[in-house]
Amino acid sequence: DAKTTQPPSMDCAEGRAANLPCNHSTISGNEYVYWYRQIHSQGPQYIIHGLKNNETNEMASLIITEDRKSSTLILPHATLRDTAVYYCIVRVFGSSNTGKLIFGQGTTLQVKP
Amino acid sequence: GAVVSQHPSRVICKSGTSVKIECRSLDFQATTMFWYRQFPKQSLMLMATSNEGSKATYEQGVEKDKFLINHASLTLSTLTVTSAHPEDSSFYICSARDEIRWGGNTGELFFGEGSRLTVL
Numbered sequence: 001d002a003k004t005t006q007p008p009s010m011d012c013a014e015g016r017a018a019n020l021p022c023n024h025s026t027i028s029g030n031e032y033v034y035w036y037r038q039i040h041s042q043g044p045q046y047i048i049h050g051l052k053n054n055e056t057n058e059m060a061s062l063i064i065t066e067d068r069k070s071s072t073l074i075l076p077h078a079t080l081r082d083t084a085v086y087y088c089i090v091r092v093f094g095s096s097n098t099g100k101l102i103f104g105q106g107t108t109l110q111v112k113p
Numbered sequence: 114g115a116v117v118s119q120h121p122s123r124v125i126c127k128s129g130t131s132v133k134i135e136c137r138s139l140d141f142q143a144t145t146m147f148w149y150r151q152f153p154k155q156s157l158m159l160m161a162t163s164n165e166g167s168k169a170t171y172e173q174g175v176e177k178d179k180f181l182i183n184h185a186s187l188t189l190s191t192l193t194v195t196s197a198h199p200e201d202s203s204f205y206i207c208s209a210r211d212e213i214r215w216g217g218n219t220g221e222l223f224f225g226e227g228s229r230l231t232v233l
Contacts, residue, residue: 034221043117043206043224044157087156100147101208101222103157 004088009108012082018075020107022088025069032091033064034101035073037084037109044087044103047073078111085109116140117209119225126197127233133193134228136163136207142187143209147222148180151204163190163207197232204229 005023012018024033032051036044048055048062050071055062061074075082087106116139126132136146146163161182162170169182179201181193190209194201208224 036224038157041204041227041229043119043208043226046221046223049221100159100162102159103149105156 004090004104006086006088006104006107008105009110011110011112012075012078014080014111014113015077018073018078018082018109018111020073020075020086020088020109021070022073023070024088024090027068027090029068033062033068033071034089034091035060035062036087036089036101036103037082038087038106039081039084047086078109080111080113083109083111117207117223117225119205119207119228121228122226123229123231125231125233128198129196131193131195132197132230133191134205134207134230136190136192136209136225138188138209138211138223141209141211143190143211144187146184146190146207146209148182148190148192149206149208151206151227157206160192165190194230197230199232202230202232 032049034049035047037047038044048057048060050062050064064071085106085108087103089101118137118139120135124132144165148160149157150160151157159172160175163182163184165184165187171177179195184190204227206224206227208222210222
């Protein structure tokens with residue numbers, strides 16, 4: 001299983017862009033990169049996912065390097081409500097190919113006023 | 114949008130009793146659901162994969178007789194913590210994927226809001 005490495009914590013000023021890095025140097029060619037976040041005492045919330053191309057949605061942008069060994073989640077204008085733990089996950093292909101997600105420790109993003 | 118609902122959100126029970134947690138997909142069908150456990154200040158740990166109409170697949174180190182999983186319909190999976198003890202106190206979270214909408218295994222997983230179990 002490809003593992004991910006994220007900084008344990010980051011701060012960001014409200015209104016500024018938050019750039020959250022993730023290393024996944026052992027990712028396989030057919031594995032996707034997913035980003036979820038978890039606000040305290042809630043279930044995780046899906047943010048975005050991608051394979052090799054950069055992706056953007058209403059929440060964030062995902063930039064994946066050409067060699068796919070790392071990626072960056074960008075929250076363009078962080079708000080206080082974006083304070084959460086952000087998880088970068090590479091999707092696991094098990095023998096049954098069920099698509100289960102294995103969570104690492106994530107990055108705690110603190111957005112400050 | 115697709116929503117996964119868990120019930121109860123909080124439960125307190127006495128040691129030795131059993132507790133059932135429900136996980137429902139509200140507007141989509143899910144042949145596969147996943148159960149996670151999260152201790153304070155830790156990440157989510159996958160416990161098992163719940164398969165509709167068949168036995169659940171448990172992760173290594175998770176006792177299948179302790180954590181009974183039933184997935185009797187395409188919209189409901191239940192996790193029963195049997196003979197609960199204080200060390201079972203945790204945040205239990207389920208997730209499911211809208212397989213009809215996305216197909217394959219590339220789509221997003223929707224997570225429930227979690228169920229906090231406290232065993233006295």
